[in-house]
Amino acid sequence: MKVGILGTGMVGATLGSKLVRLGHEVKMGSRSANNEKAVQWAKENGARASFGTFADAAAFGEIVFNCTAGTVSLAALTLAGASNLKQKVLVDVANPLDFPKGMPPTLSVCNSDSLGEQIQRAFPSVKVVKALNTMNCAVMVDPALIPGEHDAFVCGNDKAAKAEVVEILRSFGWKSIIDLGDITAARGTEMVLPIWLRLLSIYQNARFNFKIVK
């Protein structure tokens, strides 16, 4: 499959590399056509890895991952272009973390709205699926890093799009994937970030994840 990755940070690079290893063709997009980190990432990931602008990556992907910082995601997606994203599945991995006073961050949107919903409203023809925003990126692509069962969450308005994302998550090794319903559930998954960040500061280690025990 052809995949567009928006963002050149740790999350984008980790997801992009995993997708390349699984046999997909991946184009990493950024604000500029020759972002240093994207060039380096493509060099390290072989023939199936390429780079370009946000618009290049969005046009290239049959499915697109939003791995930009949450506070600039809407701007990045605008540069990616509604016409390049149209009708596609957009996996929104971002969290709207804002650092007005340093650590810990706050959320730039929460409670009665979420980044996932903002993106869905701004790009109504795109099939937004919020996923993988509740764990560290190493865990995202290799859940077996943490022993035992633990959960990934998905939510979004389009069932077929969620099924497609669930299939990708299974190819990453995810066994327990909880469908939380429509995109308004993104409020819930984004709002776990404060406790996640607190646990990170206590453990000094990002190898942990949530599990819902019943």
Add this chain to the structure above:
Amino acid sequence: MKVGILGTGMVGATLGSKLVRLGHEVKMGSRSANNEKAVQWAKENGARASFGTFADAAAFGEIVFNCTAGTVSLAALTLAGASNLKQKVLVDVANPLDFPKGMPPTLSVCNSDSLGEQIQRAFPSVKVVKALNTMNCAVMVDPALIPGEHDAFVCGNDKAAKAEVVEILRSFGWKSIIDLGDITAARGTEMVLPIWLRLLSIYQNARFNFKIVK
């Protein structure tokens, strides 16, 4: 031990009854001295159970549980009286759930503040410990209702107060209790309510809880 319970709802009644069964003396407080639910609860719970005003319950308790609705907790605690609460451990079980548009609720405070912090600021001599606000009340007092390991969280500024609350939680059957640090971590535990409520609406059953898997 003498325990004051503020609030006559399901949470207060369930916690109060458990504490009575464990041998404690419990006074349930409410806005009026003769709240019907408090009178009925005391009748059902025998000689160690009594009722009165918020101030009566606060004065009675060596430790006090805030089981009022989060949006009225500060008002209830003001009625309970700073002098009755002074230097005591206050276990804040409440969540600031607000229902301006019905279900699902939003949080009346979150992100850069929390109910736990608001209470601590309003009553600086009280030792506020946020605990038990991340699961259903039946699970609070009987964690074995859910098979396997799952977690309770505590946070607060006073270590001895947290240790006392941890001991009470252990007497309820809690085995895994995560200390999240100071009271600002209440932001984290209160902000898990949106995903908790979404899971409740999916499962149609409150017998589930969070576990942090490492």
